[in-house]
Every structure is written in C-alpha cells, then in structure tokens.
Amino acid sequence: MTITLQDCRALDAQDPLLSLRELFHIPHGTIYLDGNSLGVMPRSAPARVAEVVTLEWGTDLIQSWNKHGWFSKPGQVGDKIARLIGAAPGTVVATDSTSVNLFKVLSAAMHLAEADSPGRKRIVSERSNFPTDLYIAQALCRERGFELVLVEPEEISAALTRDVAVLMLTHVNYRTGAMHDMPAVTAAAQSTGALMLWDLAHSAGAVPVDLTAANADYAVGCGYKYLNGGPGAPAFVWVNPKHADRFWQPLAGWWGHATPFEFTPDYRPAPGITRYQCGTQPMISLAALECGVDTLLAAETHGGMAALRRKSLALTDLFISLVRERCEGHGLGLATPMDHAQRGSQVCLTRAEGAYAIVQALIARGVVGDFRAGDGDRHKDILRFGFTPLYIGFEDVWHAVDHLHQVLQTGEWRRPEFNQKHAVT
Numbered sequence: 001m002t003i004t005l006q007d008c009r010a011l012d013a014q015d016p017l018l019s020l021r022e023l024f025h026i027p028h029g030t031i032y033l034d035g036n037s038l039g040v041m042p043r044s045a046p047a048r049v050a051e052v053v054t055l056e057w058g059t060d061l062i063q064s065w066n067k068h069g070w071f072s073k074p075g076q077v078g079d080k081i082a083r084l085i086g087a088a089p090g091t092v093v094a095t096d097s098t099s100v101n102l103f104k105v106l107s108a109a110m111h112l113a114e115a116d117s118p119g120r121k122r123i124v125s126e127r128s129n130f131p132t133d134l135y136i137a138q139a140l141c142r143e144r145g146f147e148l149v150l151v152e153p154e155e156i157s158a159a160l161t162r163d164v165a166v167l168m169l170t171h172v173n174y175r176t177g178a179m180h181d182m183p184a185v186t187a188a189a190q191s192t193g194a195l196m197l198w199d200l201a202h203s204a205g206a207v208p209v210d211l212t213a214a215n216a217d218y219a220v221g222c223g224y225k226y227l228n229g230g231p232g233a234p235a236f237v238w239v240n241p242k243h244a245d246r247f248w249q250p251l252a253g254w255w256g257h258a259t260p261f262e263f264t265p266d267y268r269p270a271p272g273i274t275r276y277q278c279g280t281q282p283m284i285s286l287a288a289l290e291c292g293v294d295t296l297l298a299a300e301t302h303g304g305m306a307a308l309r310r311k312s313l314a315l316t317d318l319f320i321s322l323v324r325e326r327c328e329g330h331g332l333g334l335a336t337p338m339d340h341a342q343r344g345s346q347v348c349l350t351r352a353e354g355a356y357a358i359v360q361a362l363i364a365r366g367v368v369g370d371f372r373a374g375d376g377d378r379h380k381d382i383l384r385f386g387f388t389p390l391y392i393g394f395e396d397v398w399h400a401v402d403h404l405h406q407v408l409q410t411g412e413w414r415r416p417e418f419n420q421k422h423a424v425t
C-alpha cells in the first residue's frame with residue numbers, strides 16, 4: 001500500500017481545482033505550506049495595487065472616495081467575504097485588524113449581556129486560544145470588572161455556568177488545527193444563556209462556515225491568512241443582525257456614524273454592521289485584500305467551499321499517511337485530529353527534540369512551514385504545515401514529506417545554522 005509519486009501526480013491530474021493555482025505567484029522552487037499564516041500573493045495583486053497607487057491616488061486623488069468607491073469598499077469587500085462564511089449581504093465589513101475587531105465585538109457582547117442578563121460577569125475561552133485573543137479579553141475584563149476563565153477544550157461545557165456572559169473561541173486552533181463543531185458549541189453556549197463569539201482566523205476560506213445556520217452571535221476573522229490579502233491586510237467582522245443595532249461598539253469613530261459627512265458633534269451610530277467601522281481605512285491594503293478574496297470566489301465555479309474542503313482533507317490525509325509511511329521511527333507525533341469533522345486545513349506534527357531546527361532545515365530546502373513553541377507540559381513543540389487547497393497540489397505533498405524524511409534521515413537539522421532562533425518563528 002505504498003504511496004508513490006505517480007499516485008500523487010494522478011491525484012493532481014484529477015483535481016477540479018488544479019487550474020486555480022495559476023491565480024497565484026508561487027516562488028520558483030518553493031512548496032509553501034504556510035498559507036495559514038500569510039497567504040500567497042495573487043497574481044492580480046501587483047497590477048491592482050499599482051492601479052490604486054498611480055491612478056486612484058496618483059491622479060484622481062480625493063475624488064477617488066466617490067469615483068473609485070473607496071468609501072464603500074469595507075462593505076463591498078465584506079459582502080464578498082460574507083459568501084465564504086454563511087453571512088447575509090450587508091452583515092460583514094472588512095476593516096481594522098483581527099485584534100481590534102475582537103475588542104469591538106467582545107465589548108459590545110459584554111454590554112448586551114449586562115443589559116439582558118445582569119450578573120453574568122465571566123468570559124470563557126480556551127487556554128490554547130491565540131494569545132492576542134486572550135490579551136484583548138484580559139484587557140476588557142480588567143476594565144469592566146469581568147473575569148476571564150480559561151479552560152481546556154474538553155472542559156468548555158462544564159465551564160458554561162449561569163454567570164458566563166460570552167463564550168469566545170477560535171473555530172480552528174492555530175497550533176493544533178483542531179476544529180470545533182460550530183453549530184453544536186454555539187447551541188450549547190446559548191442554551192446556558194451565554195453569547196457565542198467565534199474567531200474565524202483559520203477558518204475563513206479554509207473550511208466551510210455557516211454563521212447564519214449556526215445562529216452565532218459575533219464573529220471576527222483575518223484577511224492575510226487563507227484569504228490571501230497580503231501582510232497586514234484588513235480583517236473582518238460580522239455581527240448577528242438581531243444584535244447589530246443594539247449597542248455601540250467602543251471605537252465609535254466617524255466611519256461608523258450614520259451620517260459622517262454632516263460632521264455633527266454628536267455620535268449617532270449607523271444601522272447594522274457599518275457601525276463596526278471606526279476610521280479611515282487603508283485603501284491600498286483593501287485593494288490587495290479584494291484580490292485575495294476574489295481568488296476564493298473564483299473557486300465558486302469549481303465546486304466552491306465544498307470542493308476546497310474535499311481537497312483540503314485529501315491533502316492533509318495524504319500528508320499524514322506519507323509521514324507515517326516514510327518517517328516512521330523518527331519520533332514524530334500527530335497533534336491534529338484524524339477525525340475529519342475535527343480537522344481544519346493544517347497538520348501539526350510534534351517532536352520532543354529539534355522541532356524548530358527541522359522546520360529551518362525544511363525552509364532551506366524550499367519547504368516552508370513554521371514552528372510553534374510548546375509549553376513543555378500539555379503542549380509539545382509543533383511543526384506546523386498549512387494546506388491551502390487553492391494552490392497546493394498532491395505532488396507538493398509528496399515532495400514535502402520526501403524532504404522531511406531526508407532532513408530526519410541525514411540528521412541535517414542538527415547543523416548549527418538551523419538551530420539559531422529568529423525573532424519571528
């Protein structure tokens with residue numbers, strides 16, 4: 001039952017999404033398994049960004065707010081993202097960063113809880129959630145007299161006591177790639193009277209999401225990972241329409257005002273999701289983000305998110321099988337669930353020794369993954385590989401594991417240059 005390079009090539013030949021790879025600039029000789037951290041550049045981005053710079057900024061200048069639709073861009077790009085996350089048109093804006101958007105929705109959720117169910121003063125999240133999410137929650141809890149309770153995934157339901165205002169989770173865990181059952185967890189939280197806030201940083205464009213069907217309360221997500229929007233791309237925010245008009249978000253800037261160009265001294269929030277904007281947006285970055293989102297919408301005529309999901313699972317299954325077959329005896333463990341229902345679009349391997357150096361040795365060979373430090377106790381050091389079905393093929397997976405095998409077999413990772421830590425891992 002050995003898997004061969006020919007088998008992988010045959011899988012590529014049958015792949016209905018294969019042609020979409022042409023939408024991206026993939027550096028020669030690189031197998032890029034880090035699209036879960038910074039997506040690959042769409043081929044359309046340089047020309048589009050140049051157009052925004054030279055024509056819209058360079059020539060049309062301030063007229064571009066109207067002439068090129070700059071002012072309505074956050075909502076327009078938001079509507080495109082909405083198609084990927086089961087949100088209705090007019091309920092998503094592309095704006096600010098994930099951290100800032102989380103601050104806005106978590107604050108609004110705390111206001112809502114205080115109004116509807118006073119006495120609920122707890123936010124529950126996972127200890128292994130992405131740190132910025134936990135830091136933002138800590139800051140808000142300090143300011144507002146709430147308590148942040150951090151638990152392990154299997155402790156979530158027991159933590160949903162009657163004093164919990166908000167359950168705040170990241171749908172797909174950034175370290176392990178483990179995915180929550182969004183409808184079930186949302187229903188469980190709401191049945192105890194808590195509001196459900198999802199971070200979709202590792203979900204949007206990676207796995208099917210239906211916020212409307214799950215009846216979630218709030219969601220945020222990232223523009224530069226699977227949406228391929230470029231470094232520092234604006235993030236997005238969604239609020240269930242039934243809540244959107246009830247509270248101000250705390251960063252009540254003029255772009256969230258009902259009539260910003262009346263320049264009135266008093267804040268009057270715009271209806272709906274528009275009030276979740278704050279101030280002037282980075283138009284050049286928004287243009288690049290739109291190119292990235294368009295690469296995902298291009299998949300709509302090739303089977304859409306369902307086809308992307310099928311391929312993503314086939315890629316991660318293949319990677320896991322090949323690692324088991326070819327790297328046996330090298331001390332690698334698997335941190336990502338085998339169960340498809342619990343797996344995002346990445347695979348995380350563990351190793352007691354040398355995880356960082358192995359990743360560095362792979363990068364030197366053109367196989368780009370990344371390393372996430374463990375905490376020594378419950379979580380081991382992780383070698384993280386993201387599989388972006390828009391531009392990763394089955395043959396790429398074969399070569400990636402072939403390189404991993406060689407790095408381990410030869411002990412190449414022990415070389416000093418692979419053991420020097422860089423600032424960004």
Ligand SMILES: *Cc1c(COP(=O)(O)O)cnc(C)c1O
Pocket residue numbers: 097098099100130132133170174199201202222235
């Ligand atoms: C990537 C990521 C972020 C990034 O936040 P920024 O504000 O863009 O730096 C936040 N949360 C999660 C869960 C992430 O994976």
